[in-house]
Structure formats: C-alpha cells, structure tokens
Amino acid sequence: MNDYHSIGNYYVDSVLYEFIEDEVLPSLPLSSNEIWKGLSEILDHFSEKNELLLQKRKDIQKKIDEYHSTPSNQGYQEFLASLGYLEKQKPPFKITTANVDPEMKNQAGPQLVVPLTNRRFSLNAANARWGSLYDAYYGTDLIPEAPGIEKGDAYNPERGKEVIKQGRSRLDEWFPLTKGSHLDSVRYAIVNGGLCIELKDHSREKLKFPDSFIGYQGDCRKPQSILLKHHDLHIELQFDRNHPIGQIDDAGIKDIQIESAITSIMDCEDSVACVDAADKTNAYRNWLGLLKGDLQTTFEKEGNVIKRSLQADRTYRTPEDEQITVKGRALMLIRNVGHLMKNPAVLDSNNEPCFEGLLDGFVSSLIGMHDLERKINSKEGSIYIVKPKMHGSEEVAFTNELFNKIEDVLGLPRYTLKIGVMDEERRTSLNLHNCIYEVQNRIVFINTGFLDRTGDEIHTSMEKGPVLPKGMMKESVWLQAYEAANVRTGIRTGFIKQAQIGKGMWAKPAKMKAMLKEKIGHLEAGGNTAWVPSPTAATIHAMHYHEVYVPSIQKTIDETDPTMDMLEIPIAAPPESKEEIMQEVRNNAQGILGYVVRWIEQGIGCSTVPDIHDTGLMEDRATLRISSQHIANWIKHGVISSEEVKEVLKQMAEVVDRQNKDDSNYRPMAPDFKQSIAFQAASDLIFLGPNQPNGYTEPILHERRLQFKANQFSQTL
Numbered sequence: 001m002n003d004y005h006s007i008g009n010y011y012v013d014s015v016l017y018e019f020i021e022d023e024v025l026p027s028l029p030l031s032s033n034e035i036w037k038g039l040s041e042i043l044d045h046f047s048e049k050n051e052l053l054l055q056k057r058k059d060i061q062k063k064i065d066e067y068h069s070t071p072s073n074q075g076y077q078e079f080l081a082s083l084g085y086l087e088k089q090k091p092p093f094k095i096t097t098a099n100v101d102p103e104m105k106n107q108a109g110p111q112l113v114v115p116l117t118n119r120r121f122s123l124n125a126a127n128a129r130w131g132s133l134y135d136a137y138y139g140t141d142l143i144p145e146a147p148g149i150e151k152g153d154a155y156n157p158e159r160g161k162e163v164i165k166q167g168r169s170r171l172d173e174w175f176p177l178t179k180g181s182h183l184d185s186v187r188y189a190i191v192n193g194g195l196c197i198e199l200k201d202h203s204r205e206k207l208k209f210p211d212s213f214i215g216y217q218g219d220c221r222k223p224q225s226i227l228l229k230h231h232d233l234h235i236e237l238q239f240d241r242n243h244p245i246g247q248i249d250d251a252g253i254k255d256i257q258i259e260s261a262i263t264s265i266m267d268c269e270d271s272v273a274c275v276d277a278a279d280k281t282n283a284y285r286n287w288l289g290l291l292k293g294d295l296q297t298t299f300e301k302e303g304n305v306i307k308r309s310l311q312a313d314r315t316y317r318t319p320e321d322e323q324i325t326v327k328g329r330a331l332m333l334i335r336n337v338g339h340l341m342k343n344p345a346v347l348d349s350n351n352e353p354c355f356e357g358l359l360d361g362f363v364s365s366l367i368g369m370h371d372l373e374r375k376i377n378s379k380e381g382s383i384y385i386v387k388p389k390m391h392g393s394e395e396v397a398f399t400n401e402l403f404n405k406i407e408d409v410l411g412l413p414r415y416t417l418k419i420g421v422m423d424e425e426r427r428t429s430l431n432l433h434n435c436i437y438e439v440q441n442r443i444v445f446i447n448t449g450f451l452d453r454t455g456d457e458i459h460t461s462m463e464k465g466p467v468l469p470k471g472m473m474k475e476s477v478w479l480q481a482y483e484a485a486n487v488r489t490g491i492r493t494g495f496i497k498q499a500q501i502g503k504g505m506w507a508k509p510a511k512m513k514a515m516l517k518e519k520i521g522h523l524e525a526g527g528n529t530a531w532v533p534s535p536t537a538a539t540i541h542a543m544h545y546h547e548v549y550v551p552s553i554q555k556t557i558d559e560t561d562p563t564m565d566m567l568e569i570p571i572a573a574p575p576e577s578k579e580e581i582m583q584e585v586r587n588n589a590q591g592i593l594g595y596v597v598r599w600i601e602q603g604i605g606c607s608t609v610p611d612i613h614d615t616g617l618m619e620d621r622a623t624l625r626i627s628s629q630h631i632a633n634w635i636k637h638g639v640i641s642s643e644e645v646k647e648v649l650k651q652m653a654e655v656v657d658r659q660n661k662d663d664s665n666y667r668p669m670a671p672d673f674k675q676s677i678a679f680q681a682a683s684d685l686i687f688l689g690p691n692q693p694n695g696y697t698e699p700i701l702h703e704r705r706l707q708f709k710a711n712q713f714s715q716t717l
C-alpha cells in the first residue's frame, strides 16, 4: 500500500507529493500550503461537473444506439439536434489570443510528438528544432539502397555523394543563385555584407534573393556556418574541410541543418502508460527538467556512452554586424489527458482515484511557472497545454473554467494558459465553431486527430451496421469533410498567422519516401503544421514547408462548409470474400496484441508494430481504439463470429511472440493464454469493446496494467 499525504478532502500519493514539495516548489513564489489548498479546491470544484459531463456522454451514446437499432421516423440530423449533439451555432467571431510565440503563429512547420515518460526521446524531441538534412537523406529510404550506395556499417562516401547532391539541389530550390547552381559551388564567403558563392568555373555569384542571407559564424572569408531563411524557416550551412563529409564536398560543407520540429508536444496522453503516481511523477519530472533546462540522460548506443542534454540557442553575426539569436529547441507544449481518466496518484475521501485531467492541468501549469520568469521556452510568457478527447463545446467550456481557476490559484495573469484543442471526437468536429468560441482568448491550435476521430466514428454508430475496412476509411466522405471543415472553421475564426491549424500523424515511421510524397497534401489542404513521429520525420516534413508557403494557400481556401457531410456514416456491405475479412481481422488483431503486450507488461505507450504486410506502424492508444472497435463492430454485425476472432487472437499472439523473441524483457502470450494479462486485455478490448465509454481503451489498459504491476510487486515480496 502506498503512503498518502492528506490535503483537504484528498490524499496525494507520497511519490507525487514529495516530488512537488522537493523539486517543483523550491524557487516558485508559492507556499506548500497555497498549492495543496489550491489543488484541493480545484478537485472540490470540478469533480462533480466532470462526472456529469461523462454521464452526458453515456446518455447521448445510449440514445444514438437506440436510434440506430430501432426504426424511427425522425431524420438523423434533426435527431442529433434534439439531443444537443448538434449544437446551435454561436455568432461569427475571431479568436483574440494574446502573447503567442511566433512558432505557433508565424512559422508553418512540423510538430513532433513524443512520449514524455521517455527521457531520452523527450530530450531528443526538444532538440529536434534543428535536424541534419544530410542525416535525413543518408539514413532513410529517401535514397534507395542501390548497389554501391548502400548505407553499410560504416560511412559510405558514394552514398554520401548522393546525399550532397540532394542537399545542394534543395539549396537551389530554396536559395537560387543569380546564375549557376549550388551543385557547382566551391566556396561561400561574406563579401561587403552579402553572401558570395564561388563556382567551379571561378565565377562569383550572389543569391537571387539576397535578403535570405541573415547571419554567419566565424571569419567572413571562411565562415564556420551561414544562416539562411526561407518561408520563415532557418537553414544553416556548416563548414569544416577536416570533417569526413566536408572533405568530400567541394565547398567544405559538412552538413546542411534545417529548422525541423518547430514545436514539440510532450505527451502525457495516448503515447504513454501512466497508471499510478510513480508513472505520473516520472512524466512530470521530465516536464520540469525540460522547462528548467537541466534535464539530462546517459545511455549506451552502439557501444558508446552518450550523454544527452538540451541544446543551446544559436548566435550569429548579421550582415550589418549585429548579433542575432535563433532558438535551439522546439517550442514545447504538454498534452494532458482528457476528461475521462482517473488516477490513484490522488484519492478522494472515499479512497477513489481523482480525475487525472484536473491533476494534469494543475501540475503542468505549476511546473510551467518555471519558464515564466526565465522565458526560455515561451518568450511570450505562455504555458501551452494540449487538451485531447473533448466532446462538444460544453466540455471545452469546462476546460476553460478549469484553466481560469488554475490561473487564479497559481496567481497567473488570465490566459497565461494556452489551449490546443484536439478536434478528434465527432461531437467536437460537428460543433468546432462553438468549441473554439469557448476558448477564443486562449486557443493556439486545432488539430485533426484523425486516429481517435476514426475510433469515435466507429463507436458512435456501432449499432448502425458494419463499418468499412480500415484501409478504406481515408477515402470516406465523413473523413474528407472532417479534414476540410476543420481548416475552414479555423480560417473563418481568424487562425491565419494567429494560431495553428494542425493535421494528423504520419503513422509509418520508416516510410519516409512515401511521407515526402504524400504529406505535402496537409499543407495543400491548408494546415500550417502536421504531426510527425520522429525527429528525422520532422526534418523531412520540414522540406514541404519550403515547397509550399502555407499562409498563401490558406488565403485561397474556399468558404464552403462541409460540416454536414460528416454525418455520412462509413458503413457498407462487408467484403464478399471470407479471406479478405479474415485478413482485415488478422491485421487488426496483430496490431492490438503487438501494442498491448508492451503496454501492459513493459509500460511502453507507443510502439512500432508490424502489420501483416510487415510494414512497421506507429501504434498508440488511438490506433488501438480503431482496431479494437473495428473488430467489435464486425462481430456485432455478424461479419465474423466471436469464436473465429478468439482463434485469430491466439494465432496472432504466436506471431507477435515470434516478432518479440529477441526482447529479453518479453513474456510470451502463447500457449497458456490465460496466464497472459496482456492477452486478456487484448481480448477484453474487443469483446467488451461495444460497452467501453466512447470506445476508449484506457479503462481496460489501466486496470490490466495495474493488475500486472501488482502481480510483479507480490512476486518480489
């Protein structure tokens, strides 16, 4: 049994309590008494309303289930309006959020997401503001591994030449010369305050757009680096003729670094497994270290010991001989959990876990105060919180009230806390205008979390009929309408150059060539940011923002409102071939098991799991929601029987066991499936799927992970 500290009507686990007392509070202008009283007041004030909002979700779902399963004369739209599911639209308005950093307003660019519990990755994500274009080309499938240009075990100079060619070609696109090409450059120097590029034929050229050159480091005749700017994003040419790459480059360029992850979301939600105070404290401690700037970690990689800490800002001399500083780290946001979750890190007077979203809001902000004085993360003095999984404007208004109260308790000026609203539940998408209205003074982004949104689409209309195979969802009418409506609502409410209109995650972390080809579509559709799963993906996605200038695109977006097209429910007759059905179910089952086993038994909240075509897919709780709801839906409508699914689960568990055979921490699920808590969790997610609140996976995952941890603990006694 954990130790708890009593605060008002609540009990805070001592692990969390001591962390806040010993690590967070010193150096803040708040007393212990003030903050615990404040937390207690927040829980008193908001818990009951939180419960009521969840009850409303249930009531609505029940009525929707009844509507679909019993004949009704009422039109669907009219029915949804009568439920309050479709809200009456508020009058036109524009957002007025103040003190927003340029990364959120002006710089269109990639947004990296990272599980905050993973210190090594989180540091990497903060540092991913700058990425090596050369590494991105060298280390991924952007350049095919044709004979002679394989990656190999050691640096392959032939592949290196290909990388240099690609890098210099990008320079030609973004920074054309008055004459000739960067492909032929042999020297870069600063002459009379301008950039001079000497070519192989000894001619000396300038940039066609000289203002793109904004700074340099070192000697102007032989600079160490040159800073350029295009489409509001920086690029740094780094020179070193003694470096293995600089040696094979005619101009001595050792790397081209480009601004990559402009913003990073430190995730406490779907990519983590935080079921108790120890887990929550781990995440919060990393958030503290990131904002104080002293987070570090040491790890071993390929036989080397690596120490990782946060990158410093970069300073240059301008052509006018002044000094400029460019940020070395991504602007960091923190994603809290939604309104559903509870966590035993804090208990109420009945020993019941408290609402985790309330705790997250409070602790994220308390820790966020460490940046307000120093202004390292946010120069504008804002704390950025991403709020997921809200259903409709009443829930957004609830978050706004919560943020008001947190600001009051912590003595922060009104609207210090900024909100990023995940548009990822159907009731929010349909009423996005009203949702934004409720937070018009603090909103900094809307983002189409299409993964959760797809899960909600399936669950909401569970009773209606069998849904499309997963792979066909992308083309379905509702999804296209959802993406288009999100952008249009953002533009209509004044987001251009004021806030982010974000697009969703690229979920195939190794398929960078495909990403380079496809993800530009997010910009063409009007998004000024989009999610990437890794720093390398951020660097590659950043290239899109040089190709397309998003603010110009946004101005050309038409004013149609496709919102009502979202009501087209994605059901269809199931595939005729039994084999196609089995393939779909096997694929989903493999993803579920491969993800869940690591979640339950190792506490890993985000994994790459191969699909049945052996493509590694990023799996998190949102993709799990889709896969589990999908199979549940097909069972419900007789596309496949429960018995068949049970068999598939057993077969796929053996496949997943084989895939993990080299992991020394792995415990096989087969052949004794009953002993595997992970296997039981995966089964529950499917067979109890129709009754899970809005199809969420968290309740089952949390219960089973706590069970697994308790078993581990009792075995150590």
Ligand SMILES: CC(=O)SCCNC(=O)CCNC(=O)[C@H](O)C(C)(C)COP(=O)(O)OP(=O)(O)OC[C@H]1O[C@@H](n2cnc3c(N)ncnc32)[C@H](O)[C@@H]1OP(=O)(O)O
Pocket: 112, 113, 114, 115, 120, 121, 122, 124, 125, 128, 267, 270, 271, 301, 449, 451, 452, 505, 509, 532, 533, 534, 535, 606, 607, 608, 618, 619, 620, 622, 623
């Ligand atoms: C629906 C939604 O909510 S989407 C949002 C939630 N999803 C996410 O947050 C995705 C985050 N991404 C990840 O967790 C990982 O990239 C995974 C699980 C997809 C792949 O992880 P791995 O298989 O370990 O990646 P891989 O071996 O290719 O690369 C590891 C390296 O990349 C880095 N890396 C990978 N992902 C990230 C990331 N998101 N942020 C920072 N660094 C990262 C690691 O630090 C590591 O580098 P290092 O050895 O120098 O430390």
Ligand SMILES: O=CC(=O)O
Pocket: 270, 388, 422, 424, 448, 449, 450, 451, 452, 453, 504, 505, 622
């Ligand atoms: O949070 C993102 C999503 O797609 O869901």
Ligand SMILES: [Mg+2]
Pocket: 270, 388, 422, 424, 449, 451, 452, 622
């Ligand atoms: Mg989501």
